[in-house]
Amino acid sequence: MLGDPCQLPPTVRSGGPSPLSISLMERLSAALPHPSGSSPVENILTDNSFLDALPVKHAKSLLKSRETGQQLPSYRNRFAGSIFLSIQYRMHPSIAAFPSAIFYDGLLSTPSFMKSIRAFPLVLNGMMPCGDPNVCVRFINVGGRSNERQGSPTRFSRTVFGPQQKSIEEQTSYWNEPEAERVVTLIKDILHDSSAQVKSIGVIAPYNGQVQLIKAMMGCDSQLRSLLAKRQSTTIEVKSVDGYQGRERDVIIFSTVRSNRQGRIGFLRDWRRMNVALTRAKAGLIVIGDLDTLREADLHWDAFGKWASSTRCVVDDFDSPEDEPSL
Secondary structure (H helix, E strand, O other), rough: OOOOOOOOOOOOOOOOOHHHHHHHHHHHHHOOOOOOOOOOOOOOEEEEOOOOOOHHHHHHHHHHHHHOOOOOOOHHHOOOOOOOEEEEEOOHHHHHHHHHHHHHOOEOEEEEOOHHOOOOHHHHHHOOOOOOOOOOOOEEEEOOOOOOOEEOOHHHHHHHHHOOOOOOHHHEEEEEHHHHHHHHHHHHHHHOOOOOOOEEEEEEOOHHHHHHHHHHHHHHHHHHHHHHHOOOEEEEEEEEEEHHHHOEEEHHHHEEOOOOOOOHHHHHHHHHHHHHOOOOOEEEEEEEEEEHHHHEEEEHHHHHHHHHHHHHOEEEEEEEEEEEEOO
């Protein structure tokens, strides 16, 4: 069997816990003894500079310090019955560094040549400079702790899709208009640069309400439609995190949606969903969210926030002067 037990399991709709929620791949990886053989080791030079850097070590230390009695999932211990293919050819090494350290015990390596062929697009580096320009990750902090809304984003969905009766999924979904607006603006900024070598953009969100809202806002934006008509070689795909498992794009824009003062992020706390979202990008990963809400709600997001802050790739996005911090 080929697969990854550190990514999303099957979706099971049940009145309670179901044994079907654990995939056969995960069961076998956990139950079988460690293989006597090993995966072939390719004779290739790898780049571990980002994986071995201090920001990753700080994130791992924070994660361990916040453990509350239960051991966090460890690839070596939990999935000892599997053979791990340790070389990945999708991501720039700076994108792979955090997932490798946190979810795969640092076992996932990246060939050195990927650093040059997966370079962060210049247009994004110009818009969002980082302490290290070689880092291909940015976190756009749309703060406020009160941006999320629950239900269906009817203001836009009625315009584009027509009136619809609310389903249970829509009533339990969430959307975040400031983040959706930032997503659309970012896409237009990328398309405005005729020299940008971005052939594909993926927009993902954990909730279908946000996916619906972003699609509707894109459909209503005449400037965006005009830019897309001129840049027909660039493809844009908007899907949920669950719908994006197994896919990849040059640039991934991940809208995390949740923004509240109670520190509630729902199923965004699932570390496997987080792993999927952070590993779809080839050359550029842009995470948009409320950093304070995410860090308060979950230890994995707290570790990611620590890593992003230490890497100096956090971009504060204030909507109005009164939102800006006092000096």
